[in-house]
Amino acid sequence: xxxxxxxxxxxxxxxxxxxxxxxxxxxGNPSSLHEEGQKARSLLDESRAKVAAFIGAFPDEIIFTSxxxxxxxxxxxxxxxxxxxxxxxEHSSVLKPFEYLAAKGVRVHHLPADSGGIVSAGNIPAGVSxxxxxxxxxxxxxxxxxxxxTEAAHAAGALFHTDAVQAAGKIRINVRELGxxxxxLSAHKMYAPKGIGALFVRRGLKASPLMQGGSQEKAxxxxxxxxxxxxxxxxxxxxxxxxxxxxxAEIARLRDMLESLITAKVTDCRINGLGSPRVSGTSNITxxxxxxxxxxxxxxxxxxxxxxxxxxxxxxxxxxxxxxxMGLSDGDARASVRFSLGRGTTEEEIVRAAETVAxxxxxxxxxxx
Numbered sequence: 001x002x003x004x005x006x007x008x009x010x011x012x013x014x015x016x017x018x019x020x021x022x023x024x025x026x027x028g029n030p031s032s033l034h035e036e037g038q039k040a041r042s043l044l045d046e047s048r049a050k051v052a053a054f055i056g057a058f059p060d061e062i063i064f065t066s067x068x069x070x071x072x073x074x075x076x077x078x079x080x081x082x083x084x085x086x087x088x089x090e091h092s093s094v095l096k097p098f099e100y101l102a103a104k105g106v107r108v109h110h111l112p113a114d115s116g117g118i119v120s121a122g123n124i125p126a127g128v129s130x131x132x133x134x135x136x137x138x139x140x141x142x143x144x145x146x147x148x149x150t151e152a153a154h155a156a157g158a159l160f161h162t163d164a165v166q167a168a169g170k171i172r173i174n175v176r177e178l179g180x181x182x183x184x185l186s187a188h189k190m191y192a193p194k195g196i197g198a199l200f201v202r203r204g205l206k207a208s209p210l211m212q213g214g215s216q217e218k219a220x221x222x223x224x225x226x227x228x229x230x231x232x233x234x235x236x237x238x239x240x241x242x243x244x245x246x247x248x249a250e251i252a253r254l255r256d257m258l259e260s261l262i263t264a265k266v267t268d269c270r271i272n273g274l275g276s277p278r279v280s281g282t283s284n285i286t287x288x289x290x291x292x293x294x295x296x297x298x299x300x301x302x303x304x305x306x307x308x309x310x311x312x313x314x315x316x317x318x319x320x321x322x323x324x325x326m327g328l329s330d331g332d333a334r335a336s337v338r339f340s341l342g343r344g345t346t347e348e349e350i351v352r353a354a355e356t357v358a359x360x361x362x363x364x365x366x367x368x369x
Contacts, residue, residue: 002349002356003305006189006281006342007138007166012232013191013343019235020193023228030225031216040227047227050234051198054241055164055183056174063199063207063217064230068165068186069093070210071199074220075161075182076101078207081129085109085158087119087144088325089137094163095321098132113325116276117142121149124156131158135178136167139322139338140273141282143171150179159205165189165197169240170248170279175200182207187229191343192236196229251341252280254350258339259283261354266361272323272336281341286328287361290335298364299337304356307338 003011012020023043028036030044049059065071068091076084076097086098088110102108109125111133117140119133131153136143146162153160161182164173169190175183183200187193199220201207213222240247259271268288287295292308299306308320319333328336339353 001303001305002353004339004341004345004349004353005305005307006345007141007338007340008307009188009194010191010342011344012193013236013239015239016192016232016235020228020232023231026227030227031214043227044225044230047230047234051185051230051237052200054173054237055168055185055200056176057200058203060218061175061200061203063201063220064225064233065197065199065217065221066195067188067197068163068184069197070221071184071186071197072163073097074199074207074210075184075201076130076132077210079130079159079161079182079205080106080108083107083109083125083128084130084132085111085121085124085128085153086132087111087113087121087134089113089117089119089139089322090132090134091138091163091165094132094134113322115327117273117322117326118276119144119149121145121152124152124158126156128153128156128158130161131156132161132163134163134166135173135183136164136170136279136282137273137322138166139282139320140276140284140326141166141278141280141340142273143167143277143279146178146180154179166282167279169236169244170281172244175202181205187233187236190233190236190240192232193229196226196233198233247343248280251343251345254345254347255281255283255339255341257347258341258350258354259285261351262357265354265358269361270332272326272328281345283339283341284323284336285339286323286332286336288332288335290361290364292334292336295335295337295360295364298360299356302356302360304353307340308336 028040030040072093159181186197272284323333
């Protein structure tokens, strides 16, 4: 089996697994005042500081959540106000909360993307309270001009939120340099377990809870914190910090090889976002005339794991809203497949994957190249 779906979930890194086993012995509740509780509190504080350092934030600006979806929902519900702007290519965990608020009367403006997948955020409508533009797109890997978008948002008097889930660990992130007020992270895209994420909220801002309960996580995310998951997330950040440049250079080389091999072997295919800045491991390719879901199933039967885009939308049979926002027809959007590479991907796997794609496409089209 060749796994090229790292944008959906990454395997747990050995360093992270070892850290999880080590901290399993720290079993106290971090809200308890006794010795065991304070051991857990110390571990949680250390983990928060490491996640904060990874993005250039202060520890008290980090709120641990169950993942990117919860963090995005907290961000949108807390700061959208009566009018907000969001890019047309956001993850569903950003778009859906905005849709919910729009149904409640909030004015939501959608910022378009060009054919290269770049969001145009130069003209922010007057009166908006929040602008949300992701840092790297989950379908295409296209990196957005977030610094420019932040400046435009602030010039319009709005706060700025960026979903950095697919960027973290792939490109350097510094919230001060980006100028972001709110930023979202998720551990399972960074070789850590599922079930934990983080929301950066700049000092001076106050997020609102989605749930009612205790005072954990600055009373924004009530419930007993998972010290094990927090420590795993922190270790993943530490590991990424040390090896990011080397990893991403190799992954980019393999991604380029995959694209070259596939486009050489398969006619009527197109790389979406080619020419735009992209994170290293993502390649979205349209195979004209095919149904993407059928191609994905056939590739899986041939031993290759890929996807049609966000795993969170896999049950939604509509074409990718990201690709249609870039101008693709519904048919071409449905004929697109996302390949996402990771640390463990090898050159041998890339060669085999390209051959598998070529053979499978040929079989489905009933042609021979």
